[in-house]
Amino acid sequence: MRYAHLLESDGVVALHDHPQLRRSVEWAVRRGRLTRLLPGVYTSDPAALSLEQRVRAVCAWDPDAVVLGDAALRLVDPLHPVGDVLLASPSRHRAQPGFRFCRRRIPPELVLHRAGARFGRPALVAVDLASTDDGSAIDLVLRTRTATLAGMRAALQVCARWSGNVRRAEVLLDSRDEPWSRAERLVHRCLRGAGLTGWRSNLPLRVEGCTYYGDVVFERERLVLEVDGYEVHSTRAAFELDRRRQNQLQLARWLVLRVTWAMVTDEPDLVVDWVRRGLAGQRAQGS
Numbered sequence: 001m002r003y004a005h006l007l008e009s010d011g012v013v014a015l016h017d018h019p020q021l022r023r024s025v026e027w028a029v030r031r032g033r034l035t036r037l038l039p040g041v042y043t044s045d046p047a048a049l050s051l052e053q054r055v056r057a058v059c060a061w062d063p064d065a066v067v068l069g070d071a072a073l074r075l076v077d078p079l080h081p082v083g084d085v086l087l088a089s090p091s092r093h094r095a096q097p098g099f100r101f102c103r104r105r106i107p108p109e110l111v112l113h114r115a116g117a118r119f120g121r122p123a124l125v126a127v128d129l130a131s132t133d134d135g136s137a138i139d140l141v142l143r144t145r146t147a148t149l150a151g152m153r154a155a156l157q158v159c160a161r162w163s164g165n166v167r168r169a170e171v172l173l174d175s176r177d178e179p180w181s182r183a184e185r186l187v188h189r190c191l192r193g194a195g196l197t198g199w200r201s202n203l204p205l206r207v208e209g210c211t212y213y214g215d216v217v218f219e220r221e222r223l224v225l226e227v228d229g230y231e232v233h234s235t236r237a238a239f240e241l242d243r244r245r246q247n248q249l250q251l252a253r254w255l256v257l258r259v260t261w262a263m264v265t266d267e268p269d270l271v272v273d274w275v276r277r278g279l280a281g282q283r284a285q286g287s
Contacts, residue, residue, distance in 0.1 A: 011053035131164035
């Protein structure tokens with residue numbers, strides 16, 4: 001087998017798996033035709049490798065390595081941005097261009113096997129990132145229903161000795177009402193801080209044969225608090241659906257209040273006041 005065939009199929013040549021190619025690979029390296037990606041792993045153009053090829057290459061180099069971080073979140077969101085690939089391994093490795101390593105042994109029950117690589121399960125990945133991302137990954141896995149709070153709590157317990165777990169536990173507690181976005185997370189903090197109770201997040205509402213999910217729902221008072229973000233409501237389809245949804249809810253005697261990221265961050269007291277007044281009005285109409 002020639003190394004060109006491996007480059008075409010895998011993007012890389014791993015001498016550990018193909019020791020018979022050592023001389024030809026070393027010859028190609030001397031002539032600038034191949035570049036070292038990892039110790040014993042070579043490619044013709046590192047920048048041209050896909051994320052999947054990079055992940056398979058590093059997992060072939062270290063079979064005990066487990067992909068964590070943003071690269072592992074690609075299993076949840078194929079469009080999730082990824083920089084360097086973070087891997088956990090029981091072996092000690094130096095950082096390599098495009099790769100970062102932490103010395104950890106991941107329990108088998110928290111590992112997924114995909115296409116020749118090992119990934120941390122979404123529950124583990126999200127709770128691990130919580131030490132630095134203020135819960136954004138937790139919001140993602142909750143929104144996509146690829147992990148649960150119970151699963152993340154269990155993952156944290158299994159990895160109880162990891163540095164940063166105090167912060168991870170704080171963010172998990174802050175996630176107790178299951179936010180689906182950073183904006184929802186801030187709204188939850190705002191409502192809890194104001195002592196407002198009786199609400200649930202992302203509750204399914206059945207109206208005129210359609211099912212909608214209210215960001216924050218006071219079911220008894222029939223009040224929905226919607227947290228609008230530009231990234232979710234920027235398409236024409238989303239614009240049309242929002243109007244249809246609001247009209248159907250209003251006609252079904254739901255009061256819909258809409259707030260934005262700027263309102264929640266810059267005027268949280270105003271948001272609380274609107275909710276209090278809305279609840280009072282709904283209660284008065286129901287009495």
